[in-house]
Structures are given as C-alpha cells and as structure tokens.
Amino acid sequence: MTAVSAGEMPRDQSAIRREPVRLVWALMEREIRDTLRDWRMVIPILILTLLFPLLMSFVADMALGWVAKYGAPIVGERMMPFLLLVVGFFPISFSLVIALETFVGEKERNSLEPLLATPLSDTQLYLGKTLAAMIPPLLAAYLGITVYIAGLYVFEGWLPSATLLVLIVLLTTAEGLVMVSGAVVVSSQTTSVRAANLLASFIIIPVAFLMQAEALIMFWANYHVLWWILAFLIVVDVILIRMGIHIFNREFLLGREIDRLDVPYIWRTFWARMAWQRWAFGLDPDKLPGWLAWLGVVGGLYRYRLPSILSGSWMAVATVVVALGLSAGVGLSFARWYPLPSHFLQLDQVSPEMFTELPAIDWLPSFTVWGVLANNIRALVGATLLAVFSFGALAIVLLMAPMAIIFFFVVQAANAGFDPALFFGAFVMPHGILELPAAILATALAVRMGAVFMSPPEGMTVGQGFLRAVADFLTLFVALVLPLLALAAVLEVHVTPAVVVWAFGR
Amino acid sequence: MIELQDLTKRFDGFTAVDGVTLSVRPGEILALLGPNGAGKTTTVRMLGGILAPTAGRAVVDGRDVVREPQEVRRRVGLLTEHPGLYLRMRGDDYLHFFGRMMGLSAEVCRTRAASLLRQFGMAEAAERRMGTYSKGMRQKMALARAMLHDPPVLLLDEPTSAMDPHSAKLVRDAITGLRHHQRAIVICTHNLAVAEALADRIAIIQRGRIIAEGTLRELRARILGPPLMELRLGHAVDGTAELIADLVEIEARGEDWLRYATSDPEMVNPQLLRSLAQRDVRVVTLSRVPRSLEEVYLRAVRGIGEERMRVVDGRVVTES
Secondary structure (H helix, E strand, C coil): CCCHHHHHHHHHHHHHHHHHHHHHHHHHHHHHHHHHHHHHHHHHHHHHHHHHHHHHHHHHHHHHHHHHCCCCCHHHHHHHHHHHHHHHHHHHHHHHHHHHHHHHHHCCCCHHHHHHHCCCHHHHHHHHHHHHHHHHHHHHHHHHHHHHHHHHHHHHHHCHHHHHHHHHHHHHHHHHHHHHHHHHHHHHHCCCCCHHHHHHHHHHHHHHHHHHHHHHHHHHHHHHHHHHHHCCCCCCEHHHHHHHHHHCCCHHHHCCCCCCCCHHHHHHHHHHCCCCCEEECCCCCHHCEEEEEHHHHHHHHCCCCCCCCHHHHHHHHHHHHHHHHHHHHHHHHHHHHHHCCCHCCCCCCHHHHHHHCHHHHHCCCCHHHHHHHHCCCCCHHHHHHHHHHCCCCHHHHHHHHHHHHHHHHHHHHCCCCHHHHHHHHCCCCHHHHHHHHHHHHHHHHHHHHCCCCCCCCCCHHHHHHHHHCCCCCCCHHHHHHHHHHHHHHHHHHCHHHHHHHHHHCC | CCCEEEEEECCEEEEEEEEEEEEEECCCCEEEECCCCCEEEEEEHHHCCCCCCCEEEEECCCCEEECCCCHHHHEEEEEEECCCCCCEEHHHHHHHHEEEEEECCCCHHHHHHHHHHCCCCCHHHHHCCCHCCHHHHHHHHHHHHHHHHCCCCEECCCCCCCCCCHHHHHHHHHHHHHHHCCCEEEEEEHHHHHHHCCCCCCEECCEEEEEEEEEEHHHHHHHCCEEEEEEEECCCCHHHHCCCCCCCEEEEEEECCCECCCCCHHHHHHHHHHHHHHHHCCCCEECCCCCCHHHHHHHHHHHHHHHHEEEEEEEEECCC
C-alpha cells in the first residue's frame, strides 16, 4: 500500500494527450496476443497464409499451361490477378470470426465488466477491439499475397502491375474492415455468441456477392470498376464504424441477458409517438360533442405534430434538397456529354393524343389519376424500404435519378432550340410544384429511418429511434404526402398535358 | 469519499435502483446487503462509472460519475461478481495489462503486482496461465486486479466467495489493511459473517431502496428492539415471572429460563438481581442474548416486504 495511487498520480499534458492512443494500443496488443495464443486460430491462418497461396500459384501455373494448349491464354492471364484477390480474401475471412466474439464473447466469459471498469472510453474500447480483430488477419492476407506473387514469379516470372497490386491490397483491406466493423456492430448488439454467428450471415452474404462481382470484373479485366467498388467499400466502412461507435451501449452489454422480441413494448413505443396534443381551432377539444371529437385530433396533427416532425427532420430535408441539386447537375453534365440528335425532341408535334397513348408502353403506369398516384406511392414506399437497408442512401439515389433525367432533357430541349425554362415549366411544374415537395419530404423521413441505425437520437436505443422514425414517417405520409401526391396526380393527368400542348403543341 | 444522493437507475421501465442516498468516508467499510436482484450490483456499477444513473447524483473521490466517468473509473478498484479473467493469459501479464490500463508505469505495476500476489499467497502462480487456477485463486487474482492501482475507493462484490478459510482470512486482512490506509470500501455480499466482521456500517437494500442503514449496533436496536436478556435459574421458573413482573415484561420462557427485553440493562438488571436474591431465587446466569446480523437482515427484509403490501379493492398491491 505504499505506491501512489493512479488517481493521485501527477500527469503532464503530453501524457494526457497520448493517453487515448496508449489505452487503445494496450487493449489492441492484449487482444492480438490473446488471438495468437489460440492455436485453433493460428494454424488455419498459417495454412491460408503460407500453404494456400503456394498452392494457388502452382494451380495458376498449371492452368496457364493447360489453357495455352487450347489457344486460350487469355483465361490464364485473367485468372492470375483474380487468384491474387482470392489469396488475400481467405485470411481476412478470419477477421469475421474474431470480430464476432469481441464483445459478446467477453460478456459470455464475464471478462467484459473488468474492462469496462477501466478508464477506457466507449470509442477507445470500440477502436481497440476493431483494430485487434483486423490486424492479424490483414497481416496474414498481405503475407499470403506476397507468397502467391513470389510463387508465380518463380513458376512463371509473372508480376502484377504496381497499380493492380495497390488496388488488390486496398480492396482486401477495405473488405476486411467492412467485415470487422459489421461484425463488431453485431457483437455489441447481441446477447450470445450463437446469436452473433447467426446474424453474421447479414455480413457474409453481401460480401460473397461482392466477391462474385469482383471475380466477373477481374475476368473482364475492367479494373477501373474495382476502384469504384473500393470507393463504395470505404463509404460503407465509414458508415459502419460510425454506426458501431454511436450505438455502442454499455448498459445493453451488461444489462441484457436474452434477446426477446417484446411486441407489447414495441407497440407501446410506437403508439406513444402517434399521440399528440389536440387542438380545435381555439375551442376546448374536451368540450366538443362526440361526433366532432376527430376535429381536435386532426387539428392537433396539423398544428402541433406535423410542424414538430418537420422541424425535427430539417437536416434530412436539407440533405435531400442538396442531393437533388447535385442530381440536376449530373443531368446537365450528361446532356452535354451525350447530346441527342436535334430531331429526337420534336416538341412542336406534341398533341393531346400523345399523352393518352402512353399506356401502350408496357413499363409505364396507366396515365390516369389512380395510375399516376399508385405509381408514385409505390416508388416512395419502395424507396423507404430500401432506405432501411441502406442507412437512407438508396432512397436519395432513387429520387436523384428522375431529377437527373429531367435536367438531362431540359438541356436536350435547349439544344434542340426550345426554351429550357418553358420546357421545365410546362412538363414539370404544373404537377411538380406539389409532387416534388411531397417526394422530398417522404424521402427525408425515409432517410431518417435509415440513419437511425448509424446514429440513434440522443438517449434512445436503435429500436426506440427506429420506431419513432417509422411513426413520424407514417404520420407525415398520411397527413401530408398522400394528399399532395393525390392533388399532383390530378394535375399531372388533367392540367400538365394541356399546358404542354398550349406551350409547344400543334 | 463516496456520496450518493437520490441515485436512481431505470431500465426500460424497470427501476433497479430507486433514490439511494448513502455516504462512505475514508477509512470506512460499508456493507451493502440485500436479496438477489435488490439493486446492489447496479448501484456498484454506477459508483464505478460503468453505468450512468437515470437520476440523482453520485460523487466518488470528488468526481461526478456522470460528468467524469473516466476519472471515476481511474479512482475506483472494482471487484466484479465473477472474476472474469482472461484464462489464456499468465497472472503477471494480466496484472500488467490492467496496470497499463490504469496508467501505472511498468516499474510501479511490477512492484505492486508482486506485492499483492505475495500478500495473497499467489507469488508462485504468477507465471502460470490463469486457466489452471482454482476458483479461489481466480477470485484472489481478481481482487489483486482491483487493488493494483491502489485506488482510494474499492467496490468489492462478494470478495471472499469461493475461497477456502485460509484464503478468506488473507482477503479479510487485506481489506482491513485498506481501511487503515483510509480507503473507502463498499462490500456487496450475501455472506453476513463477512459483513459482520468487516463492516463499520451496513446498508440493506431491497427493491432498489435502502430500507435500513447504520452500524450493526444501531440496526439491532432499530430493527430488533431493545437488547434481550436471558435469566437462567437453578430450578424451575414457576412463580419467578410474577416476582419480577413489575420490573420487566417477559418475552419468552422455558423450563428454567426467562427472556425479557430492556432498553436500559445497566439500571434494570442490578435491581432485578437484587429483587430475586431477596426472595431466595437461585440465579445461575444473566446474559445478553446474542443477536446476529442475519436476524437483523431477515427481520428488515421481511418487515419491509409486509409493510409495502396492502389490499386495495380486494387485490394485493405492492407500493412502489
């Protein structure tokens, strides 16, 4: 009891600055040592790092000779870079195993609480664990790539280009990080290693598809597409790491023993958000006769709830508006790069019949109020579902696509000698003035639903935040988006054609 | 050193800790007793800066657990309910790892680890993997981990569980030593003998609330009432009770003994003995009936349980 306690120890400023790095490093080092102490982990990694790449170089060598005999050397040439990707990927698959049990494994072994009792912050704990799960398999992957290249150089004298090598190394790293960061999120949100392993299929299946896509691209030898995949993976990495840090919850880790789907709780949480203060145009809602009770609910919806939802969604709305602005820019750029022949847009020949003949095109909805409305609802609901599985991103992309197409044609109209403002005003504005705000609002609320998984609202779990976002989406959709879409559909069918014919037609 | 004010913790509508107010001074040991699920571990986790309270305030060694949880964790040594060791690690490596986490230099860490392992009779096991340790050794290693950075505050959950009597004594001695070094200590335990032997004060927690708190002497008086005296006679008690009825109220009787409660034994007992001697009653012994912490605890827990249950509209309801 003679030592100075840690709490009383004087610490200089540089030590305080270095402390976060020191803690993460210490944790990472321990975890890596622990992994390397487990022979069940080390032996397969060694096999995949040393023996498998050698075997691959031998196979590549044999295959090259065999396909050359049949006059198809290109198959062999394309296979060598592909196997480079494969030998890098196999060892990093171990990162998934290590990462999946980082938190939940420690929880099962009761060793998590002493760790949580140290001065480690949540972020430091998360980063230390993620790096520890990442580094041994990644080093093994780099070693495997080196062994494979060395083998091929010895057998065939083949070396990849520096660009290809950098690309493969970066892809391997990004894929490893996607698997690890995803697995750490799973590990911190489950209550048993078994549940974590089951949920791992949500990581394995997309990565398996990605590998197949990469294989096709490598045989196609269109390597620049792989750079786009790399960029996509980096975005996913950032999203998953941010998500992992945001939703990491000590209370969940320590407190919850079993995963239980509590339907009454889910319903209560959802329904609590669907209740709002009533308002009846200055009258006391409690004194209204029974048959007018709905007035207080509807009045409160428009006076209190919708403004509250909209003010709480301003950032999502702003994001969608900025994205639409960007998509307009994309449409303008594409129109300049790919100009259509001037006879393609014969707007002076537009007639009322042209609109009624649209249903003849199979993939377009029938040009009736119901047809247009149903199509818009379908598109927005579909975008919302995609938003849930893509952290909100795909909902924005789906809205950006038609906007880019519109502006693509605005420029083509200008190229063909028409007034672009008149084109936009006639074809889009009559119904777009209602349809666009409706689509922007619905997409913004869908983005909120997806973004909850990355960053739940302060003081809420992901589940609570998601239920709240679903309730807000449904409220806004029914109370505002649907009426706007219905009016827009009426205008699109009955007014827009008349305006177009008036502006351009015969 | 430790101050809790209306500390509350709720999980999804369930209140685990409900307005706990306590304090522990330097050099004091508080035993936190209560049935399983009473809120002991949650309280300790909040004090250790692991869980954030829903309401109320907790200050540990001058640091608020909400505003400075990392500083709180640096100042607390936490022995968790389960040792939770990394079984593939060696004992010395394990302590070195936690020493680094707590900001100790390698040198200080080595010295402290060696000293603690010696103190707990574990020096020879330091280089063994902890997977080979017995339950008691694991518990001692976990305690060494909690004491390694010599924290001013120790939170010990079942410190002597799974230990043989010799090891348990070593640990009890270590805890007593910490008291002499002005450490504030909270012990959560079901082992009432340990609490009785070590604690300066005792707090009984049930359904998240502190239902009794004080020294053992205070709790005995408050919960069990005045001291109970036992009078043993050299013959049958027939008629004796009536002889002393004006001095004390008899609580229980046997063939040759009587028990009575008195809040002032120094005054009452001599009078009673004088009275009996004058009437030739042969008194063999007059002694205080020992009343254990177990009795205090059971009475407190059961008593509160009864108080809180009421019948409303034909249904039994529990008051929150």
